[in-house]
Amino acid sequence: MKTLLSLLTLCIALPFLAAGKGGQQYYQIKVYHISASQEAGLDSYLEQALLPALHRAGISQVGVFKPVTQDTADLRVYVFSAFKSLDQVSQLPAKLDKDAAYTTAATTFMSGYNNTAPYNRIETILLLAFEDMPKMALPALSSPKAERVYELRSYESATEAYHSNKVKMFNAGGEIEIFRRLGFNAVFYGSVIAGSHTPNLMYMTTFNNKADRDAHWKSFGADPAWKKLSALPEYAHNVSHQDIIFVRPTAYSDF
Numbered sequence: 001m002k003t004l005l006s007l008l009t010l011c012i013a014l015p016f017l018a019a020g021k022g023g024q025q026y027y028q029i030k031v032y033h034i035s036a037s038q039e040a041g042l043d044s045y046l047e048q049a050l051l052p053a054l055h056r057a058g059i060s061q062v063g064v065f066k067p068v069t070q071d072t073a074d075l076r077v078y079v080f081s082a083f084k085s086l087d088q089v090s091q092l093p094a095k096l097d098k099d100a101a102y103t104t105a106a107t108t109f110m111s112g113y114n115n116t117a118p119y120n121r122i123e124t125i126l127l128l129a130f131e132d133m134p135k136m137a138l139p140a141l142s143s144p145k146a147e148r149v150y151e152l153r154s155y156e157s158a159t160e161a162y163h164s165n166k167v168k169m170f171n172a173g174g175e176i177e178i179f180r181r182l183g184f185n186a187v188f189y190g191s192v193i194a195g196s197h198t199p200n201l202m203y204m205t206t207f208n209n210k211a212d213r214d215a216h217w218k219s220f221g222a223d224p225a226w227k228k229l230s231a232l233p234e235y236a237h238n239v240s241h242q243d244i245i246f247v248r249p250t251a252y253s254d255f
Contacts, residue, residue: 024129025082025136026089027190029202031123032077041109041118042077047252049105054081056102057095058088061138061254063187065150065247074120078152078247080204082136082188089126127190127202132171138255139185139206145249149207150187156200156241163199166238167191170201173235178226179205182219187255197243 046064054062063080083089096102112118157163170176179186189203207213
């Protein structure tokens, strides 16, 4: 079964492999859908079992985030990890299985069943980093974690061609450079390889607080370079839908 899953992952990602040879990382976002009664158990598992195991597996920076405003009918916890290659992604489950410290720490969490299940579902999103920002970056923020606002955006496109056009806008078009110049403290930009809303891209920018976020976006909207870029007809209609999620890092998140 693990071999089959690895082959499926490879088949899905084949169109992106050539681009990945440039040193771009692969990102995984796991979204845990939970109820209120499951939150404490999930936090304990992530903090005491999963994150230490990921660190031992060579994944040094793992972000764990919760929405600033939770949907009480569907609580969500986002876990972000960066990988050097698809091999590292596919080999992770086997590494966790062989990690005795992890299996011991995760025993209680993994033994839940039916009414004691530790989560409702897990949604997994796999991304390839953009060429103009091939590796994730830690945000340079001065505020306490509890005050920070991280903005996770998803831009869907009507077709794969429009998606490629929007990715080009970020890279060759210079959109990433505008974000960089204006100090948006981006963690990553990535094209979704496998997920429930493809074709789409996702990226995360970070701010000290909500006022800081609003000030940055005001400067972005007024920026001459952005006005010029967004008015170019070659980039028209390349986003058909966008989702914006405001999240904060948990106390045990690495960033």
